Amino acid sequence: MGLSCLLLRGRWVRVGAAPICSDMQESCQVASLTDLFERVLQHSARLHSVSSDLHSDFEQYFLPSKNQIHRISHNCRTSAILAPDGKENAQRMPREELMGVILKLLVAWKDPLWYFHQSMAHHHDFNNYSSSKALEMTNMVHKLHTGVETVAEKMQVLGMISNFVNRLASPEALLPSDHTTWGLLENYDVLYCFRRDSNRVQNYLKILKCAFIPEEEC
Structure with missing residues (x-):
């Protein structure tokens, strides 16, 4: 066969x-569009799980106390991207714009995650398991971005969205000014912010799937 x-x-x-x-x-x-959505949703769920694990590992092994964690003021590199907060706000956003936000977030994280992996590779206390997860997370962002692009192209072919989404998904440069000077708190910022954004991407994909494939259980 x-x-x-x-x-x-x-x-x-x-x-x-x-x-x-x-x-x-x-x-x-x-x-089918359903198959493509299922694959990117599975991939995004795995990505968010890995990012959550790394975030927990970092808090446990690198930050000395919970009190210090609560005093941290997070500086997320994707704050310039107008991503809707909450399910209701995301559902109200035009579908093409929401797809554009997903692609923007994924593109914006590609280089910072690579710099994060390189930075953490120099910390001897960062165990091999966590280091491999950092690299896996970096590679998964590239794969998920390709998968979401495939979904967008499929929807364009089906006439569900226009090519306008391609212009919406062109992000501004969001790289740190000097990644070689990253310290522990800067690396923690990366994990904290990416965990948040990976959860957003997963939820936005679920909303788009429900919007474009209403026969699916949502």
């Missing part, structure tokens, strides 16, 4: 395997 394939970003790709199917094999089928 041949492996089924999906058309993703203009390529026929085997499900669950790296090789690419030859063009238009009979066993290949175009991925």
Whole structure:
């Protein structure tokens, strides 16, 4: 029995395997919007779980007391992105704009997470398990961004959204001025803020899925 394939970003790709199917094999089928949403939601849930684990590890091993944690004033690098707070506000936002916010957040975190991983690699107390999670989190952001782009392209093909979302998703530069000087509190800021944003992305994707696929249970 041949492996089924999906058309993703203009390529026929085997499900669950790296090789690419030859063009238009009979066993290949175009991925449904529901399938694509399910995959990005699973990926976003995993990403938020990893970010939460790292955030907890950091509090336990690097910050000396809960009192210090409460005194920290977080400086989130994505604060310039107008992301809606709460489910109701997100539901009221036009769907194309909400998709644009998701893409902006994912793009904005790519480089800061890489710098975070590099910074933490120099801390000997950061165990190998946590270090590998930091790298995994960095790679997952790239994969999730590609997946969300695929969902957006699918919706454009189906006429659900316009190409306007591509312009909405072009973020301003949000890199730190000098990542080589990051200290523990700056790294904690990264984890705190990314955990928040990864949760936002997951919730926004759920809202979009319910909006575009109303027959699904929401």
